[in-house]
Amino acid sequence: MASNLLEMKNITKRFGQVKAVDNVSLSIEAGQVLSLCGENGSGKSTLMKVLSAVYPHGTFDGEILFGGEPLVAHGVRDTEQKGIAIIHQELALVKQMTVLENIFLGVEWARLGVMDYDNMYLRCQRMLAQVKLNIDPNTRVGELGLGQQQLVEIAKALNKQVRLLILDEPTASLTESETAILLDIVDDLRNHDIACIYISHKLNEVKAISDVICVIRDGRHIATRPAAGLSEEALITMMVGRELTELYPRQPHAIGEEILRVEGLTAWHPVNRHIRRVNNAAFSLHKGEILGIAGLVGSGRTELVQCLFGSYPGRWEGSIILNGAPVRFANCRQAMRRGIAMVPEDRKKDGIVPVMSVGSNITLAALRQFTGGFGMVDEAGEQAAVRDAIERLKVKTSSPELAIGRLSGGNQQKAILAKCLLLNPDILILDEPTRGIDIGAKQEIYLLINQLVRQGIAVIVVSSELPEVLGISDRVLAMHQGSIKADLINRGLTQEQVMEAALRSDSHV
Template identity: 70%
Template sequence: MAQLLKMENITKKFGEVTALNKISIELEAGEILSLCGENGSGKSTLMKVLCGIYPYGTYSGDIYFSNEKLTANHIKDTEDKGIAIIHQELALVKTMSVLENMFLGNEITQSVITDDNEMYLRCQTLLKQVQLDVDPHTIVGELGLGQQQLVEIAKALSKQVRLLILDEPTASLTEKETGILLNLIKDLKAHNIACIYISHKLNEVKAISDKICVIRDGEHIGTRRAEGMSEDDIITMMVGREITSLYPHEPHEIKGEVLRAENITAWHPVNTHIKRVDNASFSLHQGEILGIAGLVGSGRTELAQCLFGSYQGKSAGNIFMHGNPVKIKNCAQAIENKIVMVPEDRKKHGIIPIMGVGKNITLASLRQYCFSKQVINEPLEETIIHQSIAKLKVKTSSPELAIGRLSGGNQQKAILAKCLLLEPQVLILDEPTRGIDVGAKYEIYKLINQLAQEGMAIIVISSELPEVLGISDRVLVMHQGKIKADLINNNLTQEQVMEAALKE
């Protein structure tokens, strides 16, 4: 294979802070390189240097692409060379069609007039290439996340891509969609298209990579052949220490019943003939970690939303706290009854991105820091903020820093800090580690165990079965809105959970 990319001694500073320190990587045509590291390690910064988002001259070091020195001043310069990046936050215009998105800024023209027929035919060919069976005139917002991801890749292929960079491409995809995407990357490799793959999902990294490069704190820790590395090897390089068990399990005593849900039913917000949750009943005990497993669409999140009063459609059923019936029609009533939830989509429902880290942490519990209903005791609030940041180990340069600028793991820890200030007896965690790195995951798992030791009752919903099995005392298995099994986690296997989900 011929060398396609060479980055030599790339150094990038932001003021006095060194984000990248003399990092060098090489990539051959048709090769798949996975870039691993904790959030904040410098992966995205390095890719922004490569793509011209940080222009030539704002960093030191040299980049060679196809044996030519790359001096890009704009992302368009690198796209013209055949380098395309697909960010975790997709850059599609949701109100426009697939075809319009595909050629936005790169329209095919005949004598200055757009050639609609040629673009339609070209779009059909590209969609077929990525195995996406939709009409080019379909509005992008009507597609699922997995389909939108494939549209982004097709758009990259329309620009004659030679190097495709994928940043956390499967963070919001189902297992089936992930399989399609990974097979497509392997197909691109067969057509001599190289790929840089950024992911926290180490099973995917192992399955797809030729080489694995690890970055930690802006330093190049090492690049090795994937076939000679285990997931434990990658973790050790990423965090700088050996994590003997990713799922720490501290002994915690399970006591009496805290919450009981009876006959919870939730109807689809639009089509009320469809039940998203169907007559679900279960109990939760003090000091217990209860996992809820099931395929996407099984009703896990909807069940949790019913308990927290945030479900948008019609719902019914009975909820008891310590044996007493409680009325929960909204989030405020849930919080009054000591039920708190960390939502699945933290950016949409968990934070106010432009507000400071500290203000986000105290936002839900402001009444506790008021002299009266109108006047906030700011010194007390500031003390609580500093205590919460220290307790949850939130990495931020200042409590005033906009929370949207933190890594995903630190945003999640700040949301947890906010929830804990409400002193819940029941804590619901919906996808608590989605899109965060292995080091932050480990800290969150340790926190969950610590809270259980202190007697908190915890519900954990996760699409990752190893996570559910790794931290739960008991597992509810859901399928098509029904609870299909209630299993004690005594060396429970993924096969047993899936069998319970799919049995009639």
């Protein structure tokens, strides 16, 4: 019987009176892939921060054995020296530095006090080849796409003689082809006896890559099962504690009169100004309608909705007609005052102020509602609105005063939605609304979207997940290379039909 590389025994981590992890145990063998599954806020990331010593020895109860010896780590450097590396969903690369400089950051090679760049360069080439990344080590990281940056992070971990690699939502921002490359690399780690703990809400990936699946819920261990023979339905039931009989709940709703019309919208790249990110886009939107926008990464979906919301950083032209009158927003504040709200694609960068409280983030865009004479804030009214929003969106937080940066990604997303709804918008734009969110929280967001359109609110949903677009939309815009290739009524639409429409050379609207 193979001995375990890692054993975590009876781990409990408290934040005040709250147990984020409650008596959880897990183990993994060398060369094994274990997927850690659970809803947002279930304790997955907290457990991995305990393992990687983000929360050091002495701040939690329980015991960790690594390679058969007690792991007593007082910081991340200690665990890295033992061969444990964690790659977070938000990458930790220095984008102004080269790939080589990032891979050797903190572990530089030197001879007689002088950097040994020649040998570092050769070593870097070997690490990049191992992750199937054919680039010059002197390339600046900021020039790479997200998928390539993810592979650089893995190469950086492999350079440190990693024995256990932890991947936290590694494919949340990757294309299908980039995801396939990453999964091949994880599969290849088995051949080098490198163990991997894989955290993802994409259950098809979990099933495809895992040897073992461990589920935790509300901080407690629910089950550990072999991946072979475990159905997605059974896995979902373990994760959420109930059956999700219909992931995309389609509910009848009336579609009203036109509220928005866009004509001839063209947007140019902010830096390479000869490149069109959106090319002569035209479409309409009606009250009580869910309009999905589908297309490959880079098709211009995000740039299109940024123009509508006044947040596009480059030059654009075209006409936007809102409630029958032409408008042009210089910034998002103007858009919000005219009844448009948006949940941005990058919630960390554009959606929250991490150091501010959950409550302050929720009311940040609507403070005028709670400001009376002399600029005084109605604190009681604001707190009541925060409580109602947290209850309505089911935001899991120990307190409205907790810094929002300490919430899970899914609960941050719910708080951003709460902020938008506090504006009482006529149009709600959702750009990748369920990225990095567990399946239970996804269904809650879909149910909320159904509630909003029944109230007459128009919703635009941008998503890289075609099943999501088809599952919730009344109509679908198929985009490719900046152009709207098709405007399709969603009556039994298939993924193949949408992709065929997006990729064909002729435009048909």
